Amino acid sequence: MPISPLRVWEKLQYTAQWGRLEMGEHVGLCRESLTDSDREVRDWFVEEAKDIGCEVKVDKMGNIFAILPGRNNKLAPIGMGSHLDSQPAGGRFDGALGVIAALQVLRAVKESGVLTNAPLAAINWTNEEGSRFPRMCTGSGVWSGAEDVASSHALTDLANPSITLGSELKRIGYLGTTPCSYRENPLSAHFELHIEQGPRLEKSRQKLAVVSGVQGMRAYEVRCQGSGGHAGAVPMSQRADALAALATFVVKVEELARREDAFGTVGVIETDTSSPNTVPGRAFCTLDLRHHDEETLDTIEKELNAHLSGLERDRPGITVSMIKTRHKESIEFDPEASLCLQRAMMSTVNESLVSKLESYAGHDSAETALVIPTTMLFIPSKNGISHNPAEFSFEEDCEIGAQTLLQAVINYDAFLEGRIANNITRVYDVS
Numbered sequence: 001m002p003i004s005p006l007r008v009w010e011k012l013q014y015t016a017q018w019g020r021l022e023m024g025e026h027v028g029l030c031r032e033s034l035t036d037s038d039r040e041v042r043d044w045f046v047e048e049a050k051d052i053g054c055e056v057k058v059d060k061m062g063n064i065f066a067i068l069p070g071r072n073n074k075l076a077p078i079g080m081g082s083h084l085d086s087q088p089a090g091g092r093f094d095g096a097l098g099v100i101a102a103l104q105v106l107r108a109v110k111e112s113g114v115l116t117n118a119p120l121a122a123i124n125w126t127n128e129e130g131s132r133f134p135r136m137c138t139g140s141g142v143w144s145g146a147e148d149v150a151s152s153h154a155l156t157d158l159a160n161p162s163i164t165l166g167s168e169l170k171r172i173g174y175l176g177t178t179p180c181s182y183r184e185n186p187l188s189a190h191f192e193l194h195i196e197q198g199p200r201l202e203k204s205r206q207k208l209a210v211v212s213g214v215q216g217m218r219a220y221e222v223r224c225q226g227s228g229g230h231a232g233a234v235p236m237s238q239r240a241d242a243l244a245a246l247a248t249f250v251v252k253v254e255e256l257a258r259r260e261d262a263f264g265t266v267g268v269i270e271t272d273t274s275s276p277n278t279v280p281g282r283a284f285c286t287l288d289l290r291h292h293d294e295e296t297l298d299t300i301e302k303e304l305n306a307h308l309s310g311l312e313r314d315r316p317g318i319t320v321s322m323i324k325t326r327h328k329e330s331i332e333f334d335p336e337a338s339l340c341l342q343r344a345m346m347s348t349v350n351e352s353l354v355s356k357l358e359s360y361a362g363h364d365s366a367e368t369a370l371v372i373p374t375t376m377l378f379i380p381s382k383n384g385i386s387h388n389p390a391e392f393s394f395e396e397d398c399e400i401g402a403q404t405l406l407q408a409v410i411n412y413d414a415f416l417e418g419r420i421a422n423n424i425t426r427v428y429d430v431s
């Protein structure tokens, strides 16, 4: 397939006018999901897709599918997706790179005159960031069946509880009619180009990474009940200080996370009175645990529960509860899709410039991986910075990433055609 420059950089800079955010010397984005600036960039996406010659579908979660026909249009499209929404003070590359590169791949395929066997699709997933409506990867999560449409439509804007995700979809004209479901609107696979959002590639001076998977994440709420009182009157020997008890838990989290080489974070602590001269009678904290191995997370969870039981035993008057509010299992990406991606990398860069990394952050691909063959590639992030206007990736790296994405889907198309020719079927279609 003839390869001409994909000009991803130019389009990235052009579309950054919608939600443009200047902060000192940096230009970032404030393009939260389903705001007016998100509508503007979505309108641009649809216009571009139509200009390329794509069929455009919008589903009930506002996910947009731009589909370029192939020779066999009974096959589910090979998808390339990411997100056009950003954090309130985010960068120009997180998400946008993957969507714009996908569109440019479709344009290049169309202009080359090559007709793929399966159709190809560029996808913009709704509300990946979860900063305005607090559920990350909402669109891809519903599509893969992990979440449902009704509860997602009911999510409220953190800054204005009278606004819901559903009402905003309607307001900006992106409440589509296509079912939001991998069963009713299927894809053969999902490829995602993304910036690394960390410093590993830059440090190793490598250009591309095959992403092996996404680490597992668990969130908890811990509540401690003791008894309050006057800071100068309740004798130390008779106290049931809820915060002093909870503080030992915070230290235990750090100790276990270090021992197991995991990530453990207590990001919020609250007490009932929040007064400098009152013994806290109630204390609350959150916990965020991450690791690629579910067994390790189980071990940490078990030891933390044991620690909390120990608190109740050793500290009279203290009772504790820990409830899990979120459990995202770790994901390993599909070996065959990843092989197609690795082969593509060999055609765009020298082998020594290719690395294999696990993703520390969540992505739409972690959702699609639950139901279809999925893989991801990373390009370097300057200084490892993301979710900040200082986020930056070089033009050359964006172009290499897009060229690799193009070659990867071409490889996957050939792989899929071979499978069909040899009558090897796989459970793409779960209905």
Ligand SMILES: [Zn+2]
Pocket (backbone or CB within 6 Å): 083, 094, 095, 128, 194, 363
């Ligand atoms: Zn992202």
